[in-house]
Amino acid sequence: xxxxxxLNQDKVNELEPFEGDERTRAMLSPYAVPRTVSxxxxxxxxEHVEFGYxxxxxxxxxxxxxxxxxxxxxxxxxxxxxxxxxLDFTPAVGVDGLRRVAKRLEEQALGIxxxxxxxxxxxxxxxxxxxxxxxALSRGDR
Amino acid sequence: MSLWSPSSWTKKGVADGVEFFFAxxxxxxxxxxxxAKQADKTTPAVLLGVSAFLTLVxxxxxxxxxxxxxxxxxAHVRSLAARAVQAILAKMQEYYFxxxxxxxxxxxxxxxxxxxxxxxxxxxLAIFSRVGVRLDSQCFWRLDDNHPDGCRGVAxxxxxxxxxxxxxxxxxxxxxxxxxxxxRYAQSLDITVAEAEALNVKSRAFAGAPVMVSGRKWGVLLLxxxxxxxxxxxxxxxxxxxxxxxxxxxxxxEVLS
Numbered sequence: 001x002x003x004x005x006x007l008n009q010d011k012v013n014e015l016e017p018f019e020g021d022e023r024t025r026a027m028l029s030p031y032a033v034p035r036t037v038s039x040x041x042x043x044x045x046x047e048h049v050e051f052g053y054x055x056x057x058x059x060x061x062x063x064x065x066x067x068x069x070x071x072x073x074x075x076x077x078x079x080x081x082x083x084x085x086x087l088d089f090t091p092a093v094g095v096d097g098l099r100r101v102a103k104r105l106e107e108q109a110l111g112i113x114x115x116x117x118x119x120x121x122x123x124x125x126x127x128x129x130x131x132x133x134x135x136a137l138s139r140g141d142r
Numbered sequence: 143m144s145l146w147s148p149s150s151w152t153k154k155g156v157a158d159g160v161e162f163f164f165a166x167x168x169x170x171x172x173x174x175x176x177x178a179k180q181a182d183k184t185t186p187a188v189l190l191g192v193s194a195f196l197t198l199v200x201x202x203x204x205x206x207x208x209x210x211x212x213x214x215x216x217a218h219v220r221s222l223a224a225r226a227v228q229a230i231l232a233k234m235q236e237y238y239f240x241x242x243x244x245x246x247x248x249x250x251x252x253x254x255x256x257x258x259x260x261x262x263x264x265x266x267l268a269i270f271s272r273v274g275v276r277l278d279s280q281c282f283w284r285l286d287d288n289h290p291d292g293c294r295g296v297a298x299x300x301x302x303x304x305x306x307x308x309x310x311x312x313x314x315x316x317x318x319x320x321x322x323x324x325x326r327y328a329q330s331l332d333i334t335v336a337e338a339e340a341l342n343v344k345s346r347a348f349a350g351a352p353v354m355v356s357g358r359k360w361g362v363l364l365l366x367x368x369x370x371x372x373x374x375x376x377x378x379x380x381x382x383x384x385x386x387x388x389x390x391x392x393x394x395x396e397v398l399s
Contacts, residue, residue, distance in 0.1 A: 013377050020308075023330070025375050027306040029351050030384035031391075054388050055354050080359050081304050081352075116304040 005037045007127065015130065017122040019115065028119050031055045032083040034127055045092035051084055051124065059085055065101075065108055073101055075121075082117035084124040095135050102128040223397040224271055227254055227390055231273040234386040238365060238379065239372055248275055249368040251343070254353065254390060255297050256361040257285065267297050267362055276342045295333055296348040297362045304359070306351040306383065308375055315344030347373035351387040355394045363387045 012033060019026040036052030060079030064072060065087075074088040093101065102125040109121035231252040239250040251274025255267035265285040272279070285301055286292020293302040300307045312330035315338065316323035328338040331348070338344065343366070350364035363386065367373050 010377075013381070018375070023310045023312065025308040026303065027308075027375070027380070029304055029306050030387045031352075031354050032304075033384070055357060055391065057354075057357055080354065080357070114303070119305065 003039045003041055005039070005131075007034055007036060009033075009035075011130070012127070015123065015126040017119050017126070019119070026115050026119070028083075028123060029081060029116065031057070032078075032081050032116060032120050032123070034123065037127060037131065042092060045094055046089060046098060047092040048086060048088050049128070050086040051127075053083065057081060057083070057085070062088075065104055068104065071097060071101070073104065075105075077117060077120070081120075082114055083120040087124070095132050098128050099132045102126070102132070219397060223394055226393050226397060227271045228273065230386065230390055230393065231271055234382065235273045238382050238386075239367070242369075242372060246369075250274060250372060251276075251345075251366050253364045253366070254361060255283070255364060257301065257359070267295075267301060270361060279342055281342070294337065296331060296366075297350060297364050299332060300350045300352055300362050300364070301359070304352055306349070306380070306387075308347075308349045308373060310347045310370060310373070311345075314346055343368065346370050349373045349375075349379075349383055351383055353387055353391045353394070355391055356399050360391070360394065363390060 012035075016028060016033065031053055033053070034051045035054060038050040038052065039046050040048040057078040057080055059076050060082065062074050062076040065075050066073070069090075071089040071091055071093050074090075075084060076086045076088075077083065078085055087101065089097070089101070105121050105125035105128070109118050109125070112118040112121060231254060235247070235250060235252045238252070239247060242250060251272060253272040253274070254270045256270035257265065258268050259265045263282060263284065265287070267283045267285060269279060269281060283295040283298040284292065285294075285298055287302075290299060290302045293299055296307065296309050309331055312326050313323055315327050321335075324335050324338065327344070328335045331338070345366035345368055347367045347370055348364060350362050352359050353361045353363050355361075363383075365373055365383070373379070
């Protein structure tokens with residue numbers, strides 16, 4: 001079952017990462033700010049997450065996030081902007097698994113040279129974390 | 143004896159004359175007769191050649207006309223795109239610098255750079271449309287797909303890194319030509335002193351984002367201001383920059399595709 005979620009843009013703006021100081025600031029381009037998230041759910045397990053943006057972009061490649069296999073995460077990025085287009089999990093993960101994937105994304109972002117790709121990894125991690133928090137809140141657990 | 147004397151017209155003479163007449167006529171007509179004889183063999187080839195030539199001429203004329211129409215159509219589309227973008231940039235300037243007094247508005251500009259490539263300059267960002275002073279500027283910024291140092295100016299860095307960027311110069315460009323301040327200004331904007339000196343307008347603050355058209359990186363939208371404090375990363379101003387950047391991209395996608 002696929003679930004599409006429209007992201008609250010005010011919340012997204014709050015989550016948006018940046019680099020630099022008050023005199024120079026690098027941020028995501030307008031085309032790399034996620035607008036929607038689409039999840040393939042099977043028995044509360046997520047196999048695939050897709051991010052929607054204001055401008056469609058062809059995939060530039062997909063690569064393993066890291067060497068880990070708990071789960072193995074394949075990250076597909078855009079050809080032009082290198083923004084994160086989708087994540088695939090093997091095996092599928094539950095809500096707690098998503099939280100761990102978000103942490104791994106943040107860790108990997110630290111080593112990425114490309115500013116656009118780095119910021120997109122961090123943004124993706126933050127959106128996933130927010131999603132996990134929203135699910136937890138809706139279930140009544142903290 | 144006169145040449146025309148009838149006495150000289152003997153039977154033999156008449157016969158010789160007739161023979162001579164036919165011989166002379168035959169000699170005179172020989173090339174035409176030869177051609178006529180050959181005509182049966184050559185006419186199809188000649189006709190084919192002529193028809194092929196005429197076809198080529200017709201095709202050339204048709205293609206030239208098509209190219210002229212296409213060029214005229216493309217020029218028309220470019221003109222439409224430029225006018226539409228100009229109107230959008232004017233609105234953007236009005237909203238983004240809304241807190242500026244009317245007579246000071248000239249101190250803030252909005253420029254749309256387009257990525258182009260030619261033999262003289264290589265790949266570079268050239269002005270496509272601008273609102274503000276120096277509309278006729280020939281300013282351009284070189285690009286290099288392989289190294290950020292080859293992408294010059296704030297616009298070039300935005301292009302290379304594919305990010306929204308805000309840069310505030312460490313100081314104003316010194317009016318008295320103080321070399322240390324010139325160097326400080328240039329260094330804080332990641333440009334050389336020579337590049338800074340070549341600028342018609344030595345702005346203090348910049349903000350910009352890459353523009354995508356039909357899913358491809360097309361250019362850079364850049365705001366620049368002579369005054370510090372008007373270009374900021376506040377949610378409102380960042381929202382304006384994002385929305386107008388996307389709007390320009392969408393309009394160009396519609397018009398140019």
